[in-house]
């Protein structure tokens with residue numbers, strides 16, 4: 370199978386269009402054209418004085434936030450776009466499982482915010498967002514306050530360790546620091562890599578939390594690549610996957626065949642393994658499907674919307690820890706000037722799938738959709754309804770390099786509900802592996818413009 374043409378062309382044209390932006394060669398001051406005021410200071414000082422241009426503040430410079438910023442500069446060039454992220458650089462979770470086992474260089478997954486801001490014409494501040502006052506339209510950061518006309522929140526996810534440990538902070542900290550999962554925090558990827566490379570053999574446990582979780586197929590990809598690493602380096606290790614779900618999903622057959630055909634002696638898959646108790650001190654997990662002792666583990670606490678969604682008061686009483694938005698416009702309910710995009714959003718449909726997959730591809734598409742909507746509002750036009758699509762490549766083998774793929778399309782059914790079509794590509798192929806890199810390069814091109822270094826596979 371080849372990369373879906375519609376998706377591919379859509380991504381290609383958007384990337385080319387961003388690269389061709391008249392404003393893209395501009396320097397970081399962007400549309401407002403103002404000099405930077407003093408940056409060091411107290412949270413209550415004004416971080417950036419207002420100019421005449423309408424201002425869009427994007428909180429969270431991950432996949433959704435950076436796509437929204439790039440597309441806003443293209444679609445609404447007179448708007449001032451400000452991106453705030455707590456991290457000094459961007460590190461990509463997509464492709465990071467390959468980095469764990471040295472199939473790709475870390476520098477290819479790391480991107481420079483300042484260079485991208487300079488190339489694409491948005492402003493960047495490395496700061497912690499501490500408060501969001503939607504009535505006053507003001508964001509309070511560790512560097513100062515920012516007023517806005519439009520707010521885009523792209524906060525990603527956070528772990529809900531309380532579901533496992535209640536108020537026991539010591540146990541939560543032990544689980545997080547000794548056996549991190551690197552799903553909510555990029556800093557944890559290095560800890561997993563170091564643990565893997567120091568691992569001399571024994572039992573390695575990984576759990577999947579209850580849905581919805583960030584990037585559902587990627588823990589299985591990680592298991593395959595760690596098993597490949599054990600096999601290649603002749604490490605007597607064994608991986609047990611404790612899955613909350615009753616079966617592998619998505620791409621269930623493809624993964625099942627990979628586990629059976631490639632990693633029979635290395636991987637055991639356990640379904641319905643609802644976590645009952647985690648003991649990070651004695652290295653044990655008790656589940657509905659049995660108890661498991663481990664030498665090392667990747668312990669993944671349940672996921673919920675990132676802190677920013679909570680700070681902004683967007684998480685509803687009945688949205689199970691996710692941001693309550695209009696499922697088509699992504700506007701926060703009751704606030705037409707604020708949007709939440711990416712992994713943080715609540716269910717979008719009453720149909721059984723309920724949630725969009727929490728993926729970088731969906732975050733990118735929602736970033737585009739929200740940029741389009743703000744641009745249309747600024748132009749005094751009513752935006753049309755647009756829906757995302759999704760596409761994920763998952764690498765399952767290193768010798769030879771092979772990957773699987775899953776695609777999702779969305780449309781409205783006759784009752785106006787968002788409906789999902791899913792297509793699994795269960796046959797692992799080298800072509801899908803190569804397409805993973807093409808996908809990543811198009812995405813990075815859209816988010817970082819010509820500031821993006823090309824990601825290439827290592828031999």
Ligand SMILES: Cc1cc2nc3c(=O)[nH]c(=O)nc-3n(C[C@H](O)[C@H](O)[C@H](O)COP(=O)(O)OP(=O)(O)OC[C@H]3O[C@@H](n4cnc5c(N)ncnc54)[C@H](O)[C@@H]3O)c2cc1C
Pocket residue numbers: 428429430431432433434453454455456462463464465466496497498499523524525526551552553583584587675676677710711712713727728729730731732760761762
């Ligand atoms: C191992 C792994 C593999 C994956 N593989 C794929 C894949 O192959 N394909 C795919 O499509 N998806 C993949 N994903 C999922 C993808 O990474 C996420 O879906 C995507 O990052 C979601 O984008 P987002 O914008 O919602 O959140 P993020 O990209 O997490 O961005 C959120 C940003 O907000 C910032 N932030 C949060 N709070 C604050 C604050 N208070 N102040 C300042 N900044 C703040 C964070 O620093 C972060 O940069 C993978 C994920 C993992 C963990």
